[in-house]
Amino acid sequence: MSTDSRRLARALGHPFARADLLQQALTHRSAGAVNNERLEFLGDALIGFTIAEALVGRFPHADEGTLSRMRAALVKRESLAQLARGLELGDYLRLGAGELRTGGHTRDSILADALEAVLGAIYLDGEFNRARTVVLNLFRASLAQLNDAHASKDPKTRLQELLQARRRPIPEYEVLTVGGTQHAQSFTVSCVLPDDGRLSRGEGSSRRRAEQAAAEAMLIQFEGQVAHG
Amino acid sequence: MSTDSRRLARALGHPFARADLLQQALTHRSAGAVNNERLEFLGDALIGFTIAEALVGRFPHADEGTLSRMRAALVKRESLAQLARGLELGDYLRLGAGELRTGGHTRDSILADALEAVLGAIYLDGEFNRARTVVLNLFRASLAQLNDAHASKDPKTRLQELLQARRRPIPEYEVLTVGGTQHAQSFTVSCVLPDDGRLSRGEGSSRRRAEQAAAEAMLIQFEGQVAHG
Structure with a gap:
């Protein structure tokens, strides 16, 4: 060989x-x-x-x-x-x-x-x-x-665009828990795709950060299409 | 600041x-x-x-x-x-x-x-x-x-030396499972410290490799002492 x-x-x-x-x-x-x-x-x-x-x-x-x-x-x-x-x-x-x-x-x-x-x-x-x-x-x-567009947009935007391109409804975000101290809060947020029930979660020091992390986790589930978009 | x-x-x-x-x-x-x-x-x-x-x-x-x-x-x-x-x-x-x-x-x-x-x-x-x-x-x-000595010796030898230095009995290895095809076998081996019952496992394409992996896993449990020799 x-x-x-x-x-x-x-x-x-x-x-x-x-x-x-x-x-x-x-x-x-x-x-x-x-x-x-x-x-x-x-x-x-x-x-x-x-x-x-x-x-x-x-x-x-x-x-x-x-x-x-x-x-x-x-x-x-x-x-x-x-x-x-x-x-x-x-x-x-x-x-x-x-x-x-x-x-x-x-x-x-x-x-x-x-x-x-x-x-x-x-x-x-x-x-x-x-x-x-x-x-x-x-x-x-x-x-x-x-794709430059993917890289420069935040995960929530990318996820929404990905779903819209497939004529699917936009995701729903919900705060599950809020923990930590007053000045170091920690949020856990779920991201759900309403049509098929697919779920991801994200954590972060603000609601916005946690939502972005949850969207990122959902994007990873679509990885092939997104990373090589 | x-x-x-x-x-x-x-x-x-x-x-x-x-x-x-x-x-x-x-x-x-x-x-x-x-x-x-x-x-x-x-x-x-x-x-x-x-x-x-x-x-x-x-x-x-x-x-x-x-x-x-x-x-x-x-x-x-x-x-x-x-x-x-x-x-x-x-x-x-x-x-x-x-x-x-x-x-x-x-x-x-x-x-x-x-x-x-x-x-x-x-x-x-x-x-x-x-x-x-x-x-x-x-x-x-x-x-x-x-420590050069740690790096140049295989995990089983290092584990045995570590235990001997602490006047503890040597570990016992046992083959738990053998799987795979004839030409691509996979062994799972346990490593048990007989005095306190601590257990680790390792996998490998030969019994010897699996034992080394199990010893390595046990060494990781002792990590502080080992890595900084």
């Missing part, structure tokens, strides 16, 4: 000085003690930071919750596996006999982990700005798909 | 070119719409990546689980708040009236978030290597306290 990995290095835009690092990144733990788990740990953190920076720069009005939600959609296992497939990463993997027989080279988790490991290896092989560029190139299309 | 923040910038080792970024990092959401929440998102990711890199470099034999556990101990809210107190960060915070009255400038969550935001601001004000150096200087003592 292991093809000449220089083709992969070219596709990534990084000619490895240390070929052993790339080989290690492509080695699943089922294939040996020197495997890609540590590089995956590093690559995961590299991607998290690079995407955070890209989102902060691109969406100057998005709040922290929106930024977190967008990042989670970009870096989730399925998204990473899809990028790995675009690189035909499965063809380069080194797997143990059991994983080979059960189709490990097509499995989302193995592909996503290997992609993280390859990016971690690029960082160790080169330096930060090189690795950052490779990550940004890899995620360019996904980043471009994120 | 807001003192001349140039003293803080000196303590951090980064003279800000853009003083507004530092001011924003020190502004809690209770004090205004332009606050530190977005910078906190960025700083959290910066710290996560920088500490990941430092741990990977320092502990060449530690597995991913150990690296994750060490990082979690270093960057948890209480640890960050302690570092923030060392910088007297509370003295520089801008808080709303309610938070001021209820002692917000001494609260762990507010201090930890503000420290993350300040580091995010340093990244935006300078460049990666500068921010990385500031993070590593800040965490130097905590990183130095991590």
Whole structure:
């Protein structure tokens, strides 16, 4: 299953000085003690930071919750596996006999982990700005798909627009509990879709904040459509 | 409560070119719409990546689980708040009236978030290597306290040594379930401390892996002592 990995290095835009690092990144733990788990740990953190920076720069009005939600959609296992497939990463993997027989080279988790490991290896092989560029190139299309409108609008507005676009009634918000001290109150609010009864909850230090959190939670239930809107 | 923040910038080792970024990092959401929440998102990711890199470099034999556990101990809210107190960060915070009255400038969550935001601001004000150096200087003592022995030994060995040092009997491991297919088996193992009956569980693709995971879970129950060795 292991093809000449220089083709992969070219596709990534990084000619490895240390070929052993790339080989290690492509080695699943089922294939040996020197495997890609540590590089995956590093690559995961590299991607998290690079995407955070890209989102902060691109969406100057998005709040922290929106930024977190967008990042989670970009870096989730399925998204990473899809990028790995675009690189035909499965063809380069080194797997143990059991994983080979059960189709490990097509499995989302193995592909996503290997992609993280390859990016971690690029960082160790080169330096930060090189690795950052490779990550940004890899995620360019996904980043471009994120809708500015979604990012700059608050969750309640986005949820209302999403429902209206589907000709569904607007959500109903209700304060469930008010707690805390006078100067540090805590509100819990429910958000209900009146037509199908779907429910979410949110907490916050004001009624408005709690409503936004509840709308955010409801949006997460619609995640696919919203994050890639 | 807001003192001349140039003293803080000196303590951090980064003279800000853009003083507004530092001011924003020190502004809690209770004090205004332009606050530190977005910078906190960025700083959290910066710290996560920088500490990941430092741990990977320092502990060449530690597995991913150990690296994750060490990082979690270093960057948890209480640890960050302690570092923030060392910088007297509370003295520089801008808080709303309610938070001021209820002692917000001494609260762990507010201090930890503000420290993350300040580091995010340093990244935006300078460049990666500068921010990385500031993070590593800040965490130097905590990183130095991590015990090499703990990091290079596997969880079962570490657990056994920890118990022996306390003159307690060694743990008992038992396979609870075996599932999966022939070539992709999944084991669940329990780890019991015979003297006090404390229990943990672990899963893995082999009995040995599952035992290590169970030992790791038990170590997490002893976390304070272990992570800071």
